[in-house]
Structure formats: structure tokens, C-alpha cells
């Protein structure tokens with residue numbers, strides 16, 4: 392089969408697009424024939440070695456996939472050949488990745504694709520939708536009528552958080568770095584979209600939510616906690632999930648006196664039950680058209696190295712080139 396893989400961590404150009412043996416499903420694995428995959432920032436950290444993970448050799452890059460069940464391992468029971476499925480959580484913690492014509496995936500990670508939902512949509516939503524559901528529902532327990540803030544309303548995570556928060560019934564404030572992206576964020580449902588490059592973000596947030604923000608979802612890799620805590624409502628919740636190297640100052644007094652809470656998590660540490668509950672919400676929202684991914688572009692799988700370079704430059708290098716996800720197709 393064709394696959395995008397590395398022999399050792401390195402820059403995007405170390406990704407080889409070539410032939411590898413098609414995997415055979417063992418135990419409770421399911422062999423999935425790929426229809427679409429999507430890039431996430433974590434793919435680039437694992438490929439470069441900045442996030443050290445045990446890697447099979449050769450290592451196929453990528454977390455997310457959408458495709459069709461082709462064959463079953465001897466103990467696999469949840470799916471049958473021909474079923475359409477999506478999943479994330481591959482290509483990390485020693486598991487082989489998804490950027491290939493086929494992948495053998497443990498059945499516990501797989502979810503059915505709802506009828507009427509495209510392969511590109513399912514792949515583009517996978518990691519970002521699981522992350523957003525876990526933060527909003529499992530951790531912050533966002534309630535209808537509350538006000539949520541998220542930076543980057545057209546980013547991979549930000550666009551999901553905006554739409555899921557609206558599906559839950561919250562008021563949503565977000566930011567973006569251009570007029571086109573602001574318009575897109577409003578289209579996704581944001582009640583207020585602020586240009587973080589030209590507007591006074593704290594002033595606009597205070598005007599919109601004088602009583603404060605109930606849930607602040609931080610996507611920035613270098614958060615400004617003084618600013619954030621000052622904008623939180625009493626008993627406000629803050630979600631942290633980016634910036635492994637970040638060590639910013641933290642306003643301890645203002646935070647605890649307001650009775651605030653802080654949640655931090657990495658999606659891939661979620662339990663099977665948590666992932667299952669999240670995927671059920673996601674499939675319900677996808678089927679109802681309440682959640683749609685922002686797909687910036689679709690590339691052939693052969694262009695995985697280009698896709699990694701774009702993702703890295705946009706997320707880590709802050710070029711802002713992308714508005715949402717890169718989907719690739721074999």
C-alpha cells in the first residue's frame with residue numbers, strides 16, 4: 392500500500408511517500424480502507440520529535456481517519472466489512488498512524504460515520520471534535536445560557552468549540568486575525584467575533600459580558616493569565632490544552648478569591664468510556680448538521696510533507712495561513 396512515513400523524527404521533508412506492506416488485522420483490530428485523513432498539530436510534534444513518543448519503525452504519521460471496514464481481526468465484533476467509520480488517537484503512544492491506504496485499528500477507537508456525513512467531514516472533525524467535547528462537556532460542564540470565550544474561532548479546535556458551545560445553548564465570543572476569518576466565525580455561530588490583531592479584546596469582552604466569562608477555552612500556546620482571570624466570572628472555569636513549554640506567571644490571589652476552576656487535559660489520555668460518550672455526542676451533532684469542520688484545503692496523500700509544513704508554519708510559526716483543517720485523500 393502507499394503510505395506517508397518516517398524512519399526517524401525530523402523535519403516535514405523527512406516524510407517519505409512510498410510502498411509499505413498492507414497491515415493484517417490481529418486480535419480486535421479492524422482493517423480500514425482509507426477514504427480521507429486530516430492533519431493535526433500533534434502529528435507535526437510527533438514527526439519532529441518535539442513530543443517524544445515510542446514509534447513503530449517505519450512510523451506512518453497521523454491520528455485521524457475516515458474510511459470503510461475492509462476486514463476484521465479474529466476477535467473484532469463491533470463492525471462488519473462495508474461499515475463506514477472514523478477515528479482518532481492513532482499515531483501516538485506507540486500506535487501506528489493513519490496516513491496510508493489501509494490502517495489496522497483497535498475496534499475500541501472506531502466510530503460509525505452517520506448517514507449523510509462525508510468522509511472529508513468525518514476525518515476533519517475527528518481529533519478536534521473529541522477534544523472539544525471532552526473540554527466542554529466532561530470537564531467544564533458548559534450549560535445553556537452561559538457565556539464561553541475561545542481564541543481562534545476558525546482554527547481546528549476553535550471552530551469546533553464555537554459550534555459545540557452553540558449546540559449546547561451558550562453565548563459565544565471568539566477571536567480571529569482577519570476580516571474573512573471573523574466573517575467565517577460568525578457564520579459558524581459566534582455571537583461576537585473580535586479581531587485580535589486590531590481590536591481591544593478585553594474591552595470588547597467586558598462590553599459583551601459585563602458579568603464575566605463562565606468558560607474560557609484557551610487555545611493559545613502562551614496564555615496571558617492576568618488578562619484571562621480578570622475577564623472570568625465568579626466561579627468561572629478555564630480550560631488549558633496547548634503550550635507544553637509555556638511557563639507564564641499566574642495570578643493566584645485573583646483566581647481563588649473569585650472561586651475559579653482550572654482544567655487541563657490531553658485528549659489522547661481520555662478513557663475508552665469518555666471517548667465513547669464524546670463520539671456519541673459528536674455523531675448526534677454531525678447528523679443534525681450542528682457541527683461542521685472548517686476545511687481549509689484537500690490535498691492528495693502524496694503531499695503529506697507539504698501539509699505538515701503548512702500546519703507547522705500556521706500553528707507554531709503563527710503564519711495564520713490556514714483556516715481550519717488540511718484533509719488528504721489517498
Ligand SMILES: NC(=O)c1ccc[n+]([C@@H]2O[C@H](COP(=O)([O-])OP(=O)(O)OC[C@H]3O[C@@H](n4cnc5c(N)ncnc54)[C@H](OP(=O)(O)O)[C@@H]3O)[C@@H](O)[C@H]2O)c1
Nearest residue numbers: 432542543546547548567568587632633656657658706711
Ligand atoms: N490538549 C489536547 O488534547 C489538544 C488537542 C488538539 C490541539 N491541541 C493544541 O491546541 C492548539 C490549537 O490547535 P488547533 O488545531 O486549533 O490549531 P490551529 O488550527 O492552527 O488554530 C490556531 C488558532 O489560534 C489562533 N491564534 C493564533 N494567535 C492568536 C492570538 N494571538 N490571539 C488569538 N488567536 C490566535 C489562530 O487564529 P487566526 O488563524 O485567525 O490567526 C487560529 O485560529 C495547538 O497548540 C495544539 O497542539 C491540544
